[in-house]
Amino acid sequence: MSVEPDTGSGFAQYANPERLVSTGWLEANLGRPGLVVVESDEDVLLYETGHIPGSVKVDWHTDLNDPVVRDYIDGARFAALVGGKGISRDSTVVIYGDKSNWWAAYALWVFTLFGHPDVRLLDGGRDLWIAEGRELTTDASTPVPVEYPVVERADGAIRAYKEDVLAHLGSPLIDVRSPEEYSGERTSAPAYPDEGALRAGHIPTAASVPWGRAAAADGTFRSRAELDAIYRDEVGLDDGDAVIAYCRIGERSSHTWFVLKHLLGFEDVRNYDGSWTEWGSAVRVPIATGIERGETPARS
């Protein structure tokens, strides 16, 4: 059973308005059968300090990543994870998190790898919910475990591997990292740990659009007109373009993936989760430095 979309919050301007809910809509619908609220943050303890009543926690690192291989969990582990949190295949899942939904968008993208049909973001995320004085609780949520089918990941449509990016060169790429990472002055975001890359710079021809430009000051997504001005007018994306977004480990670019796919309606958008920690250490892949996009490398 799924819950009807939020049609009263101005989301009709976006391509897939059913992928967003407002804080007011969520508060009014808390406790509805078929609705499961998921918090997903950068900080693994933030949920424990207070969360939306009844919400469950999914951690990007300890829950969604395979503990051994650099990959996401498989269908069996995903089924056990989400089933244990009371999510069934027909549940409406609303994800929210800190930092303008950066990590919430990452979790949504992973849910999409498994084809979960109805997964939405809370526009504005955790910070807006708090800023509006809405309720948080430290009471433990007690979801009733349900059966979730084992569905293997379908990576191809929305996930790009390094080889896919090499084959894609010449088509639009969006680098969502900080300007310093893009130009090659540094390999990790300012104030973030260095996760390791042997070379600095960007994938040749990639446009630099830091992910946060798509978010307004209150953490909500910018309007359709503002997003069109960035991605169509400034970057030059056109209808029908196939686009790949990347960052450092694929989390910031999930936010941009959501914007391009669900708010602007580009059909073919992939997130390259290997991102700079793979590309910047790979042998003999082309790299551009400086603020210019660089030329499409000749095929070798």
Add this chain to the structure above:
Amino acid sequence: MDSSTLPTRLAETRDDFLALGVSDRLQLLLEFSNELPSLPAEYDEHPDLLERVVECQSPVFIFVEVVDGIAHLHATAPAESPTTRGFASILVQGIDGLAPQQVLAIPDDYPQTLGLGEAVSPLRVRGMTAMLARVKRQLREQLPA
């Protein structure tokens, strides 16, 4: 690890974490987070004394001072970063009041011995490793050559 070089309080903290299951380790880290003391008032007027640990995901500032041969560690991090606050609190509680040489003898891999890799991920534990390294470096800079 050579237990003879690990100060008592840090050893107790390690044992406390290792005695717990993974989810309870998170709760203990949250308790540490809530116990991080506020900065002494003098630092409110001198934020320049605090050094930012840039390796950490969240804004965390630390400062070590040696008074009469005893090390004092001060740290601050925002409430929205409870994991970082917890890491800082473990170090403040374990280090404050030690002799500088005792602090310098703390094994660099102490953060990896708390059993937090599974609970919060090895990547995040790196933040505490970076904090410990900063504390030691600041101390070395203050000790007579």
